[in-house]
Amino acid sequence: MHRLFSVVMFADVAFPISSYQTFTYEIPGDFLPHIKIGVRVRAPLGRRIVQGIVVAKHKTAQYRGKIRPLAAIVDDQPVLDQGLWQLMQWISQYYLTPIGQVAKTALPKGLSTRYQPPTQWLVRFRAFPADRERMERRAPAQSKILKHLETREEPIPVSELGLLAASPLTVCRSLAEKGFVELFEEVRLPDVTGFTFDPVHKEILFSKIQKSILSDLISGLKAKSFQPFLLHGVTGSGKTEIYIELAQQALNQNRTVILLLPEISLTPQIAGRFRAVFGEAVALWHSKLSPAARAWTWKRICSGDFKVVIGARSAIFAPIKDLGLIVVDEEQEHTYKQESPAPRYHARDVALMRGKIHQATVVLASATPSLESYYNQNLGKLKYLHLPERFGGARYPHVHIVNMEQEQEESGKPGQVLSGLLLEKIEDRLTKKEQIILLQNRRGYAPILRCGDCGEIEMCPNCQVTLTYHRVGNNLRCHFCAFTRPSIPQQCRNCQSPNLKLFGVGTQKVEDLILETFPRARLARLDMDTAHSGTALTEILEQFARREIDILLGTQMIAKGLDFGNATLVGIINGDTGLFLPDFRSGERVFQLIYQAAGRAGRHRKPGEVVVQTYNPDNPVIKYATRLDVKKYYNIALSERQELNYPPFSWMVKVEFNGKKKTNVEQKATIVRRSLPRPYKGLEILGPAFCYRERLGGRYRMQIVFKSSKTVDPNGTKLHHYLRQNLGPEKLGRNRGGVNVFLDIDPYSLL
Numbered sequence: 088m089h090r091l092f093s094v095v096m097f098a099d100v101a102f103p104i105s106s107y108q109t110f111t112y113e114i115p116g117d118f119l120p121h122i123k124i125g126v127r128v129r130a131p132l133g134r135r136i137v138q139g140i141v142v143a144k145h146k147t148a149q150y151r152g153k154i155r156p157l158a159a160i161v162d163d164q165p166v167l168d169q170g171l172w173q174l175m176q177w178i179s180q181y182y183l184t185p186i187g188q189v190a191k192t193a194l195p196k197g198l199s200t201r202y203q204p205p206t207q208w209l210v211r212f213r214a215f216p217a218d219r220e221r222m223e224r225r226a227p228a229q230s231k232i233l234k235h236l237e238t239r240e241e242p243i244p245v246s247e248l249g250l251l252a253a254s255p256l257t258v259c260r261s262l263a264e265k266g267f268v269e270l271f272e273e274v275r276l277p278d279v280t281g282f283t284f285d286p287v288h289k290e291i292l293f294s295k296i297q298k299s300i301l302s303d304l305i306s307g308l309k310a311k312s313f314q315p316f317l318l319h320g321v322t323g324s325g326k327t328e329i330y331i332e333l334a335q336q337a338l339n340q341n342r343t344v345i346l347l348l349p350e351i352s353l354t355p356q357i358a359g360r361f362r363a364v365f366g367e368a369v370a371l372w373h374s375k376l377s378p379a380a381r382a383w384t385w386k387r388i389c390s391g392d393f394k395v396v397i398g399a400r401s402a403i404f405a406p407i408k409d410l411g412l413i414v415v416d417e418e419q420e421h422t423y424k425q426e427s428p429a430p431r432y433h434a435r436d437v438a439l440m441r442g443k444i445h446q447a448t449v450v451l452a453s454a455t456p457s458l459e460s461y462y463n464q465n466l467g468k469l470k471y472l473h474l475p476e477r478f479g480g481a482r483y484p485h486v487h488i489v490n491m492e493q494e495q496e497e498s499g500k501p502g503q504v505l506s507g508l509l510l511e512k513i514e515d516r517l518t519k520k521e522q523i524i525l526l527q528n529r530r531g532y533a534p535i536l537r538c539g540d541c542g543e544i545e546m547c548p549n550c551q552v553t554l555t556y557h558r559v560g561n562n563l564r565c566h567f568c569a570f571t572r573p574s575i576p577q578q579c580r581n582c583q584s585p586n587l588k589l590f591g592v593g594t595q596k597v598e599d600l601i602l603e604t605f606p607r608a609r610l611a612r613l614d615m616d617t618a619h620s621g622t623a624l625t626e627i628l629e630q631f632a633r634r635e636i637d638i639l640l641g642t643q644m645i646a647k648g649l650d651f652g653n654a655t656l657v658g659i660i661n662g663d664t665g666l667f668l669p670d671f672r673s674g675e676r677v678f679q680l681i682y683q684a685a686g687r688a689g690r691h692r693k694p695g696e697v698v699v700q701t702y703n704p705d706n707p708v709i710k711y712a713t714r715l716d717v718k719k720y721y722n723i724a725l726s727e728r729q730e731l732n733y734p735p736f737s738w739m740v741k742v743e744f745n746g747k748k749k750t751n752v753e754q755k756a757t758i759v760r761r762s763l764p765r766p767y768k769g770l771e772i773l774g775p776a777f778c779y780r781e782r783l784g785g786r787y788r789m790q791i792v793f794k795s796s797k798t799v800d801p802n803g804t805k806l807h808h809y810l811r812q813n814l815g816p817e818k819l820g821r822n823r824g825g826v827n828v829f830l831d832i833d834p835y836s837l838l
């Protein structure tokens with residue numbers, strides 16, 4: 088007799104905790120066939136049962152302590168293919184984030200290949216029994232329900248019969264058995280159609296230059312190898328049409344497509360165009376999907392039902408098979424960078440890596456590329472394709488600059504918000520029934536409430552920022568945390584003077600001023616206060632598209648990819664907003680915003696005009712943005728960055744310390760800084776210093792910034808090595824004194 092041979096196998100599991108450690112478990116026999124790398128499991132961790140992901144499988148356990156068995160399997164097949172798994176490992180290494188935390192971002196909670204959409208029971212009347220009275224006496228609940236159903240033609244949900252019987256489903260079942268009703272179960276598919284305009288079919292005739300760009304891109308696709316492109320196309324040059332044609336080509340090769348958009352809710356038109364061409368093969372993936380819609384979409388992506396995934400940042404992790412093409416639209420947008428939690432990844436850079444792993448074509452597209460991408464095409468790392476023409480014969484807008492200092496001197500109205508020229512142009516468009524877009528990149532009514540006597544300013548008690556007055560709701564609000572002061576103080580907290588004054592201009596104030604001058608204009612304001620829900624937003628955009636709104640006023644939200652043929656005037660109320668923020672990217676951001684907003688004017692046959700109001704007409708950012716001269720400004724900006732050794736000339740990493748007690752934060756930052764060994768040649772370490780926004784959400788913030796020059800560290804490996812050696816989790820120590828420490832690789836800003 089020999090004993091049954093039983094194999095004991097072990098699995099290493101990574102959990103979403105801030106440790107690079109993995110944990111070993113025994114695989115129970117009946118789990119064995121299902122445990123593969125990339126399968127999610129539940130396992131005991133300390134006293135809890137926690138979900139993790141299997142990262143390795145082996146026959147002998149390295150760990151010598153007590154090994155516990157896995158508790159449950161979440162997926163019946165790996166949720167990651169080899170390529171996605173490789174991508175997650177790269178993210179873990181590059182962004183110095185434990186793989187379990189990467190898994191948590193790439194595979195958010197509530198997603199499972201086993202997901203089934205909820206069902207509901209429906210019931211429909213068929214007939215009464217021959218002896219109705221007998222039923223009334225013997226089975227009053229059945230009788231009541233039958234009477235209720237008799238009047239209804241359509242089947243109704245059993246759940247609606249709760250008032251007629253304690254357990255209506257049981258009653259309906261007995262009725263169905265006797266043939267008096269028809270009872271059936273129906274799957275309730277979640278609504279996944281949000282954020283698309285109705286599909287628009289367009290006849291496309293490509294210009295010569297578009298054809299030549301397309302043929303370059305298509306040969307890239309045909310090569311079936313990693314092909315990164317930078318498509319620099321001015322706004323209105325027909326980039327969407329190129330994406331669609333290219334996606335069609337990928338589908339013809341039996342490959343799939345991911346299209347990343349900076350913010351899907353702001354670009355319903357692009358999603359609508361894709362739906363028109365590819366119909367049901369298109370999945371939308373974004374944070375505003377309901378949990379059910381999210382789970383349902385994800386499952387169907389896994390099973391290969393979709394060929395095109397359109398979404399915001401996290402769509403780059405879509406588990407789509409046979410990926411052939413990734414398009415990153417408006418690749419310069421800051422929304423591609425995840426600020427919190429870790430991994431603080433940049434979806435554009437992850438897209439390039441995923442393209443490399445899958446041998447796919449990656450198209451970074453923009454009218455105003457990021458300086459990084461612009462620089463990379465200079466170096467030849469990205470193939471540069473330039474679309475200088477506007478599409479379909481549309482012309483560039485004519486840009487007027489208004490020097491507001493001069494304007495106010497001449498008009499004798501200090502603090503004047505709307506220039507004579509802008510008002511004149513608005514009136515002109517209103518009479519011609521053409522539409523107007525106004526950009527004021529600040530929401531609320533006025534960003535500052537100041538004492539007229541002592542100068543005291545109302546600040547947020549949790550953050551180092553001023554409170555903004557909101558006329559809607561008549562309160563003061565912090566735009567960084569949820570703090571709200573329900574009413575306006577009657578007197579200064581410092582000198583008790585009642586002489587409090589509002590300064591500065593937000594969208595609500597512009598709205599008032601416009602309506603004072605043009606009381607009959609139909610104006611809609613689009614900012615984070617009015618666009619609280621996705622439907623509210625799509626609704627406003629659709630109304631504007633239907634020309635039921637004359638003036639669309641908003642923050643940067645309106646500067647994105649919107650395409651409205653009848654909007655022939657764009658007014659930028661204050662072109663200087665954000666210009667003087669102490670951040671290496673502030674100039675680039677303001678340039679991109681003005682350029683993009685200007686691009687909203689006259690996108691079709693009608694010529695457009697742009698009015699930019701500024702106090703700094705000679706500032707190179709303003710000057711070249713209003714001349715729509717990308718090259719000139721980018722060359723200036725690049726030489727400034729080079730001089731100061733900022734990206735793209737260096738690799739930059741920020742270490743942030745934050746906590747409620749200022750002294751603890753300072754102490755921790757100082758200790759960490761002192762513990763760092765001498766930097767290698769080419770590494771610059773700045774700080775610790777308090778961040779520009781010294782306090783946010785009640786936490787003090789300090790940072791140490793590392794800049795490693797690319798001349799000595801071309802691939803960033805030296806800096807990575809230095810950080811791993813000196814700022815790994817074991818070096819940073821535990822969270823003593825309530826101070827959080829985190830690393831931000833390639834930070835978007837240093838504010």
Ligand SMILES: [Zn+2]
Binds near residue numbers: 584
């Ligand atoms: Zn005062």
Ligand SMILES: [Zn+2]
Binds near residue numbers: 550569570783
């Ligand atoms: Zn605050």
